[in-house]
Amino acid sequence: MNSKPRIPLADLAAQYASIKTDIDAAIAEVIANTAVVRAKAVPDFEDDFAAYCGAKACVGTGNGTDALYLALRGLGIGSGDEVITVSYTFVGTVEGIVMAGATPVFVDVDEDTLLMNPDLIEAAITPRTRAIMPVHLYGQPCDMDRITAVAKQHDLKVIEDAAQAHGATWNGKPVGGLGDAGCFSFFPGKNLGAYGDGGAVTSNNADLVESIRRVANHGRKDKYTHDTIGVNSRLDGLQGAVLGVKLQHLDEWNNLRRSRAALYDSFFESTTIRPQGLSDGVLPVYHLYVVRVPAKERDRLVEALNGQGVDAAVHYPVPLHMQPPLKGMQKAPLSITEQVAGEVISLPVYPEMTDDDVARVADTFKEAIGAQ
Numbered sequence: 001m002n003s004k005p006r007i008p009l010a011d012l013a014a015q016y017a018s019i020k021t022d023i024d025a026a027i028a029e030v031i032a033n034t035a036v037v038r039a040k041a042v043p044d045f046e047d048d049f050a051a052y053c054g055a056k057a058c059v060g061t062g063n064g065t066d067a068l069y070l071a072l073r074g075l076g077i078g079s080g081d082e083v084i085t086v087s088y089t090f091v092g093t094v095e096g097i098v099m100a101g102a103t104p105v106f107v108d109v110d111e112d113t114l115l116m117n118p119d120l121i122e123a124a125i126t127p128r129t130r131a132i133m134p135v136h137l138y139g140q141p142c143d144m145d146r147i148t149a150v151a152k153q154h155d156l157k158v159i160e161d162a163a164q165a166h167g168a169t170w171n172g173k174p175v176g177g178l179g180d181a182g183c184f185s186f187f188p189g190k191n192l193g194a195y196g197d198g199g200a201v202t203s204n205n206a207d208l209v210e211s212i213r214r215v216a217n218h219g220r221k222d223k224y225t226h227d228t229i230g231v232n233s234r235l236d237g238l239q240g241a242v243l244g245v246k247l248q249h250l251d252e253w254n255n256l257r258r259s260r261a262a263l264y265d266s267f268f269e270s271t272t273i274r275p276q277g278l279s280d281g282v283l284p285v286y287h288l289y290v291v292r293v294p295a296k297e298r299d300r301l302v303e304a305l306n307g308q309g310v311d312a313a314v315h316y317p318v319p320l321h322m323q324p325p326l327k328g329m330q331k332a333p334l335s336i337t338e339q340v341a342g343e344v345i346s347l348p349v350y351p352e353m354t355d356d357d358v359a360r361v362a363d364t365f366k367e368a369i370g371a372q
């Protein structure tokens with residue numbers, strides 16, 4: 001039997017313990033003011049988060065999937081339109097596109113970074129293409145210079161799926177302000193997480209943000225005028241208060257994630273364990289620390305780690321174009337996507353992890369793979 005404590009993939013209890021006084025006070029204030037839906041905490045957080053992302057404006061939403069849907073709707077993208085994105089991502093990326101009535105068109109990922117391969121975008125463009133939706137997967141920004149250049153050339157919008165990348169930067173500029181709209185999730189396990197669902201759209205176009213705000217609030221122009229049939233997808237007041245407290249700690253937490261990742265890198269340096277490649281100019285935030293192993297070994301290694309009390313997991317084993325509702329939607333080859341989906345393992349990485357925890361995970365992993 002293994003008597004060592006379990007190392008979770010993330011430790012939200014430890015995080016709460018470190019900020020409990022401030023969180024409890026912020027929540028109590030919202031409830032005491034009995035303004036839970038329209039709490040001041042929400043616009044306060046929206047302003048702070050826009051500034052944090054280097055964007056002009058921000059609107060809170062019910063979750064990250066809705067943020068993607070609302071950004072597309074705000075940009076007038078829907079039925080009959082195509083949006084270029086990746087199949088190697090969380091399903092929410094594509095749900096946002098399909099909810100808006102548009103069609104996702106998948107391009108393959110880069111073999112090293114596991115992110116949208118900008119070389120493949122041009123060939124995927126058709127007369128129906130309206131937007132490119134890069135996903136800053138695992139917390140590493142995509143090549144936004146190349147992506148925005150292609151978009152400009154073909155008059156396409158760029159919507160960043162930044163749901164895993166709060167605080168990551170590309171050439172010194174934070175994600176969320178690099179395209180026409182940036183979409184975030186505040187699901188509890190994200191780098192900036194609420195205590196329930198939440199999301200946001202950021203943009204340098206304040207008018208776009210205001211039109212999204214109306215759609216997200218029942219299409220309301222004023223109390224009794226509904227300009228459009230909207231949805232109910234607002235950031236809850238309690239979550240806004242929680243996020244306002246947590247945002248103050250985000251840089252410190254992302255720094256700690258990077259130091260944990262650097263430690264893993266050093267442990268794996270001379271082994272066959274291969275971390276997600278980083279491109280020049282990125283400052284990643286390690287939502288997940290993802291390594292690749294030979295496909296035939298992957299499941300055995302995850303089981304071996306789990307058996308030793310290490311919560312390793314796989315993000316994502318089945319690419320979206322192979323999921324039942326999206327089968328047959330593939331147009332271009334997605335061979336790298338299919339290959340890496342069989343090779344990846346996510347290792348625990350969170351700010352409260354100790355050096356000893358990292359060493360234990362790395363040793364357990366190296367032992368299991370036979371690479372010590």
Ligand SMILES: *Cc1c(COP(=O)(O)O)cnc(C)c1O
Nearest residue numbers: 063064065090092093163185187
């Ligand atoms: C979490 C996530 C989403 C969706 O966010 P929810 O808040 O869960 O709806 C979208 N895209 C990516 C890449 C995500 O990781």
